[in-house]
Amino acid sequence: MSIRIEQVTKLYQGIPVVNDVTVEIQTGEFFVLLGPSGSGKSTLLRALAGLTHIDHGRMSLHGRDVTETPARQRGVGLVFQNYALFRHMTVADNIEFALRVRWVRAAARRRRRQELLQLVALEGYDERYPSQLSGGQQQRVAVARALAHEPAVLLLDEPFGALDAKIRVELRETVRAVQQRIGMTTILVTHDQEEAFALADRLGVMQMGRLLETGSPEELYRHPTTRFVARFLGAANLFLGEVSGQGLRLGTATLTPDPSAPQAAVGTEAVLVVRPEDIEIALQTGAPQSPPFAGGKVRALTFAGHQQYVTVELDELSGVETATGDGRGAGEAVSVDALRSAAEQSAAPLSLGMPVNLGVRRLHALPTPISSFRLLTGDAAHSAALEANPLLTQLLRSMQARVIRQPPIGARVERLDAGICVLPLAADTPDAIGAAVAQGARRLLCIPPLTSLPARMLIYAGEAMRSSALLALVSSAMRHLPVPTTAVTIQRPEASRSEVVEAQRKLLDTRADLRSAHGLDLRGERFVGDLRSWLAHVAAQPEPLLIVLELPATPETLAQSLAGDLAPLFAPGSRAAVLFAIEAAP
Amino acid sequence: MKLFGAARLFSRPRRQQILPGFGLTMGYTVTYLSLIVLIPLAAVVLSAYGLPLTQWLEVLAAPRVLASFRLSVSASLIAAVVNAVFGLLIAWVLTRYEFPGRRLLDALVDLPFALPTAVAGIALTTLYAPNGWLGRILVPLGIHVAFTPLGVIVALSFISLPFVVRTLQPVIADLDQDLERAADTLGAGPLLVFRRVIFPALLPALITGSALAFSRALGEYGSVIFIAGNIPQVSEIVPLVIMTKLEQFQYREAAVVAVAMLLLSFAMMFVVNAGQLALQRRHLGKR
Numbered sequence: 001m002s003i004r005i006e007q008v009t010k011l012y013q014g015i016p017v018v019n020d021v022t023v024e025i026q027t028g029e030f031f032v033l034l035g036p037s038g039s040g041k042s043t044l045l046r047a048l049a050g051l052t053h054i055d056h057g058r059m060s061l062h063g064r065d066v067t068e069t070p071a072r073q074r075g076v077g078l079v080f081q082n083y084a085l086f087r088h089m090t091v092a093d094n095i096e097f098a099l100r101v102r103w104v105r106a107a108a109r110r111r112r113r114q115e116l117l118q119l120v121a122l123e124g125y126d127e128r129y130p131s132q133l134s135g136g137q138q139q140r141v142a143v144a145r146a147l148a149h150e151p152a153v154l155l156l157d158e159p160f161g162a163l164d165a166k167i168r169v170e171l172r173e174t175v176r177a178v179q180q181r182i183g184m185t186t187i188l189v190t191h192d193q194e195e196a197f198a199l200a201d202r203l204g205v206m207q208m209g210r211l212l213e214t215g216s217p218e219e220l221y222r223h224p225t226t227r228f229v230a231r232f233l234g235a236a237n238l239f240l241g242e243v244s245g246q247g248l249r250l251g252t253a254t255l256t257p258d259p260s261a262p263q264a265a266v267g268t269e270a271v272l273v274v275r276p277e278d279i280e281i282a283l284q285t286g287a288p289q290s291p292p293f294a295g296g297k298v299r300a301l302t303f304a305g306h307q308q309y310v311t312v313e314l315d316e317l318s319g320v321e322t323a324t325g326d327g328r329g330a331g332e333a334v335s336v337d338a339l340r341s342a343a344e345q346s347a348a349p350l351s352l353g354m355p356v357n358l359g360v361r362r363l364h365a366l367p368t369p370i371s372s373f374r375l376l377t378g379d380a381a382h383s384a385a386l387e388a389n390p391l392l393t394q395l396l397r398s399m400q401a402r403v404i405r406q407p408p409i410g411a412r413v414e415r416l417d418a419g420i421c422v423l424p425l426a427a428d429t430p431d432a433i434g435a436a437v438a439q440g441a442r443r444l445l446c447i448p449p450l451t452s453l454p455a456r457m458l459i460y461a462g463e464a465m466r467s468s469a470l471l472a473l474v475s476s477a478m479r480h481l482p483v484p485t486t487a488v489t490i491q492r493p494e495a496s497r498s499e500v501v502e503a504q505r506k507l508l509d510t511r512a513d514l515r516s517a518h519g520l521d522l523r524g525e526r527f528v529g530d531l532r533s534w535l536a537h538v539a540a541q542p543e544p545l546l547i548v549l550e551l552p553a554t555p556e557t558l559a560q561s562l563a564g565d566l567a568p569l570f571a572p573g574s575r576a577a578v579l580f581a582i583e584a585a586p
Numbered sequence: 587m588k589l590f591g592a593a594r595l596f597s598r599p600r601r602q603q604i605l606p607g608f609g610l611t612m613g614y615t616v617t618y619l620s621l622i623v624l625i626p627l628a629a630v631v632l633s634a635y636g637l638p639l640t641q642w643l644e645v646l647a648a649p650r651v652l653a654s655f656r657l658s659v660s661a662s663l664i665a666a667v668v669n670a671v672f673g674l675l676i677a678w679v680l681t682r683y684e685f686p687g688r689r690l691l692d693a694l695v696d697l698p699f700a701l702p703t704a705v706a707g708i709a710l711t712t713l714y715a716p717n718g719w720l721g722r723i724l725v726p727l728g729i730h731v732a733f734t735p736l737g738v739i740v741a742l743s744f745i746s747l748p749f750v751v752r753t754l755q756p757v758i759a760d761l762d763q764d765l766e767r768a769a770d771t772l773g774a775g776p777l778l779v780f781r782r783v784i785f786p787a788l789l790p791a792l793i794t795g796s797a798l799a800f801s802r803a804l805g806e807y808g809s810v811i812f813i814a815g816n817i818p819q820v821s822e823i824v825p826l827v828i829m830t831k832l833e834q835f836q837y838r839e840a841a842v843v844a845v846a847m848l849l850l851s852f853a854m855m856f857v858v859n860a861g862q863l864a865l866q867r868r869h870l871g872k873r
Contacts, residue, residue: 049771051767070770072770072771072774082764084764086782086783086786101774101775101782146771146772
């Protein structure tokens with residue numbers, strides 16, 4: 001294991017800009033950290049280089065723990081976006097800098113410099129000053145300089161950001177070639193998806209300080225886990241579908257998913273990802289060769305050289321629902337983005353307004369438990385108030401999810417088992433929860449009136465902590481909220497030593513499960529007392545918190561638990577938001 | 587008309603300027619500079635012009651004049667060097683760190699600019715005189731500041747400090763901190779980072795600032811005459827010699843000393859600018 005990053009957290013004014021990131025990078029691997037600006041990717045890289053102090057976690061390079069090691073002793077090579085060459089030194093002096101400070105003899109220095117200049121194809125530029133070189137050449141000098149002292153890892157911080165498109169591609173190839181020739185473990189940080197695909201052996205996507213997903217570019221492109229990754233790595237159509245016995249139901253059609261996709265229980269709602277190039281457009285006179293799913297009209301055509309972008313507005317009869325909430329008003333038609341090759345264009349020429357049939361070549365179902373949000377409130381005013389709550393606003397924004405306003409419970413019998421039900425936290429909430437669970441709700445979010453995001457997310461690691469439903473819900477919440485997350489175990493004051501050890505072991509198991517199933521990490525905390533006293537303690541905290549709990553499914557035990565241990569949550573003055581997962585029926 | 591002709595010679599605009607009137611503004615620039623700078627300088631040179639060379643040398647070689655030049659130049663140089671060191675430190679602290687009172691401290695740097703020099707001189711004299719606050723401590727230790735060359739150095743350091751600080755501050759603020767980070771990851775310790783990375787980058791500005799401080803110190807009069815005591819051949823500076831000669835109606839001799847001083851200043855400016863240019867050519871290329 002070349003690089004090990006464990007639970008690394010960096011706080012900026014109390015907000016985690018890098019949030020419990022755990023990742024391992026193999027020797028010789030080219031790992032790309034991809035993310036939008038402000039996602040924490042550069043901070044993580046600089047922390048690894050030793051330039052930024054971290055608030056929590058450990059880092060090791062080749063088995064050597066470097067968490068406390070100053071940057072100059074870490075043995076990393078770092079390349080900056082703006083080159084950061086020493087302008088008053090020649091290329092030769094720049095490259096030899098790391099050797100000079102290590103008192104390497106002149107002859108050895110010269111040899112190494114020649115080697116490196118050859119590696120980056122800049123032989124003969126020794127005596128030039130940086131100002132006499134082009135941007136691309138300067139960055140190659142910077143790469144050579146970073147490799148001079150034979151570092152353990154090479155770290156590249158947006159190295160091509162300041163370059164022209166053409167030179168960028170050229171230099172990208174140089175860097176890849178150099179990396180492969182010397183087999184150097186490398187991390188590159190970028191916000192450019194194309195660059196990431198071109199370079200990465202393995203890719204990690206970061207957002208809001210979390211490492212959302214890691215995998216090979218192809219894996220992540222074909223089988224993303226989150227909506228964010230699905231849309232960040234190229235365009236994607238996101239639909240709401242349902243898992244049925246025969247496959248996935250999308251509108252009125254039933255389609256076969258990718259065989260490698262994880263299986264979900266029949267009847268659950270799913271978010272379906274269809275890449276534009278996987279949509280087949282057939283003229284109305286013919287049927288598509290791939291499984292058909294809807295008909296529609298051509299809304300827009302955009303010429304892009306060898307390809308053509310087509311936007312098709314679906315017929316309402318198709319029954320297809322979009323999974324995203326980007327500004328689409330109710331009653332507006334769902335549209336689909338498709339991408340056609342030149343061959344397809346000539347086979348079936350399109351014009352605006354033309355009716356077409358659509359087929360799906362390939363589709364992928366996101367394994368997310370939160371496919372949509374259902375607001376369970378009395379009226380529209382309450383719904384609007386709930387939607388304006390910072391917690392829900394943040395979740396909707398980062399999940400790019402859709403809100404469905406549900407009529408009050410009891411008014412009409414609806415299935416509530418899809419997605420997550422949201423309700424305001426008040427004294428009568430326990431009854432509302434009972435009613436919603438009776439109608440099949442599997443996940444519930446109860447929100448008190450908040451003025452800011454919860455400061456922390458606390459997961460009650462009780463007996464059922466390792467249930468996969470709870471873990472999935474936890475991972476989904478962790479990926480979409482920029483708050484520190486802690487699993488809390490509760491211990492009786494008179495707990496015996498073996499009980500303490502057992503609780504500790506459970507926590508470690510939970511962490512391992514979360515890591516292997518979702519690639520996320522969290523921290524543990526212990527509370528001495530019982531569940532009721534813990535909830536009373538957290539509900540009374542001055543700063544709002546988000547608590548994640550599992551609830552029993554049977555009506556009697558549910559009511560008993562809501563009125564008993566969980567009562568402090570619904571007491572007046574409680575400021576904690578609560579996320580409930582309902583235990584799977586035995 | 588003549589001015590506009592000259593303007594045509596210089597202008598040859600490659601493209602249309604947004605603001606017109608190069609000819610007019612250039613005319614005013616030349617006129618103003620002539621009136622304020624060139625003509626007075628020329629007058630000084632002219633008033634000394636009539637004197638034959640032997641008399642020039644005689645005036646300048648007088649022990650009192652020679653001693654004053656020695657003191658002026660050496661004290662200004664020492665003040666410039668002292669300020670180069672502490673000015674760099676102050677500029678660094680004021681630019682790089684955030685601390686309560688930073689803005690107040692920053693404003694304090696300008697005080698020597700703002701204070702009338704005579705006030706500064708009186709203040710320093712009161713402090714360092716044998717019965718002053720500091721003098722009372724220093725004199726028993728054998729350190730005499732007031733009425734000695736050391737006093738001259740103290741006064742000159744005081745008035746020339748802002749030049750170094752204010753020249754360096756914007757350069758330090760512009761300094762890319764990634765340079766230090768790069769050097770850090772390459773294995774250089776703090777001292778090496780300063781010596782090999784930061785100092786070379788600041789050197790041109792440091793030289794400019796020190797040269798400005800030196801020039802200012804060379805011409806300083808008001809603050810020095812109080813603390814120096816003006817003992818001939820011991821603590822008498824060149825501007826005071828000129829003043830004395832003027833008071834004794836030796837206008838020509840005063841002009842000779844003044845011209846010598848002028849030449850010295852010019853030589854200084856020339857050397858510094860040439861050095862700057864060479865440094866820039868070599869290290870930074872033409873930007």
